[in-house]
Amino acid sequence: QVQLVESGGGLVQAGASLRVSCAASGRTVSTYTVGWFRQAPGKEREFVAVISWIVDNTYYADSVKGRFTISRDNAKNTVDLQMNSLKPEDTAVYYCAARRGPHSLTKWEYDYWGQGTQVTVSS
Numbered sequence: 001q002v003q004l005v006e007s008g009g010g011l012v013q014a015g016a017s018l019r020v021s022c023a024a025s026g027r028t029v030s031t032y033t034v035g036w037f038r039q040a041p042g043k044e045r046e047f048v049a050v051i052s053w054i055v056d057n058t059y060y061a062d063s064v065k066g067r068f069t070i071s072r073d074n075a076k077n078t079v080d081l082q083m084n085s086l087k088p089e090d091t092a093v094y095y096c097a098a099r100r101g102p103h104s105l106t107k108w109e110y111d112y113w114g115q116g117t118q119v120t121v122s123s
Contacts, residue, residue, distance in 0.1 A: 004023070035105075038092035040092040048064055048081070050104065067083065091121050
């Protein structure tokens with residue numbers, strides 16, 4: 001099975017950029033669909049972006065489309081999320097998750113999760 005560790009979170013001002021990374025171990029990340037989810041205090045964990053296995057198709061939540069980019073680096077065995085034009089409402093703990101199968105926007109369909117990394121955007 002694969003183990004996932006997120007990194008790169010932090011505190012930034014609105015309008016800034018931040019890149020969070022999901023490092024995989026135990027398996028090659030290219031053989032998994034990998035999604036990013038986030039959870040703000042008092043809210044449900046929600047879908048942010050996903051990159052599918054085999055063909056690397058990408059999908060985004062409407063709230064981040066045009067601002068966030070998900071990418072896979074097979075040499076580093078990571079999946080990164082580049083976040084631009086950050087807004088205070090992007091504040092959340094960001095989690096990466098993996099599954100063996102086509103892309104999914106549903107958190108319940110992911111089998112492996114990282115511990116999360118905090119992203120805080122001040123106004």
